[in-house]
Amino acid sequence: MLSPAVEILHLSYTYPTGQVALRDICLRIPVGEHVALVGPNGAGKSTLLLHLNGLLTGQGEVRIFGVPLSPATVRQIRSQVGLVFQSPDDQLFCPTVFEDVAYAPIYAGLSPAEVEARVRAALAVVGMSAHAERSPFHLSLGEQKRVALATVLVMQPAILALDEPTAGLDPRGRRELMALLRTLPQTLLLATHDLDLVRLICPRTVVLERGEIVADGPTEHVLSDPAFLEAHGLA
Numbered sequence: 001m002l003s004p005a006v007e008i009l010h011l012s013y014t015y016p017t018g019q020v021a022l023r024d025i026c027l028r029i030p031v032g033e034h035v036a037l038v039g040p041n042g043a044g045k046s047t048l049l050l051h052l053n054g055l056l057t058g059q060g061e062v063r064i065f066g067v068p069l070s071p072a073t074v075r076q077i078r079s080q081v082g083l084v085f086q087s088p089d090d091q092l093f094c095p096t097v098f099e100d101v102a103y104a105p106i107y108a109g110l111s112p113a114e115v116e117a118r119v120r121a122a123l124a125v126v127g128m129s130a131h132a133e134r135s136p137f138h139l140s141l142g143e144q145k146r147v148a149l150a151t152v153l154v155m156q157p158a159i160l161a162l163d164e165p166t167a168g169l170d171p172r173g174r175r176e177l178m179a180l181l182r183t184l185p186q187t188l189l190l191a192t193h194d195l196d197l198v199r200l201i202c203p204r205t206v207v208l209e210r211g212e213i214v215a216d217g218p219t220e221h222v223l224s225d226p227a228f229l230e231a232h233g234l235a
C-alpha cells in the first residue's frame, strides 16, 4: 500500500515557556491531497507546520512518505517538504530575487546550469520572471509572498506546507495568489484564516483548537454549520 505523504502519530508539543501548543495530534494526508488547517489565533497551526520538516520536534512521530522524521532523516525530509512561512521576511534575505531563489539549489550542490534552469522555472510558475534582478525588499507584499513560494518550489518538494499565504494581501493580490495555489500539483497542507481560499482549493479541512483537532472532514461539511464556526472562532 502506498504510504501517505504525511502521517502524524500522537504528536504533542510544549514550548520551553511551558505553553502547550499541540496535544495528541493524529493526522494522515494521502499523496496529492489538499488539506486546510484552520482554527483561531494560537490554536497551534504554525506549530504543527514547523513539525513537518523537523524545525520543531515534539513527542510522538511524524512520518513523511512512511519515513519517520529523525536526526538521521531530517535532511532528506527537508528536501521533500517545502515550508513557506507567513512572513516573507523570514524567507528572503539576498540582494536580488534571483539569488534568493537560487540559494537552496546552490547550497544543495546543483550545477550552475541546473540552478539557472530551476530558478527560471520557479519564477515562471509564480509569475515573477520579470523581477529576477530586483531587490526582494523593494517588492510589494504580494510579490514577496510569490518569491518566498518560489524559494521553496525551486527544490521541487513533493509536499508544500503554507502558513497564511493570503494574509495581508490586497483583494487583487489575494485573488492572484489563490489562482496560483489552485494550480499546484503537490500535496498541500495550508494553515489559514481565509475560508474562501479553503473552499476554493482544499476539499478537506482540519480544525485545530487549543492544540487539539476538533474536526476533520470534507470542507463542505466542516464549514457549513454556522454554529460550529462560531463556537470555534471561525465565523
Ligand SMILES: Nc1ncnc2c1ncn2[C@@H]1O[C@H](COP(=O)(O)OP(=O)(O)OP(=O)(O)O)[C@@H](O)[C@H]1O
Binding pocket: 015, 016, 017, 019, 020, 021, 039, 040, 041, 042, 043, 044, 045, 046, 047, 048
Ligand atoms: N516561540 C514560542 N514560544 C512560546 N509559545 C509560543 C511560541 N510560538 C507560539 N507559541 C504559543 O503556542 C500556541 C500555538 O501558537 P501557533 O503560533 O502555533 O498558533 P496558530 O494557530 O498558528 O496562531 P495564528 O492563527 O495566530 O497564527 C499559542 O498559545 C502561542 O502563544
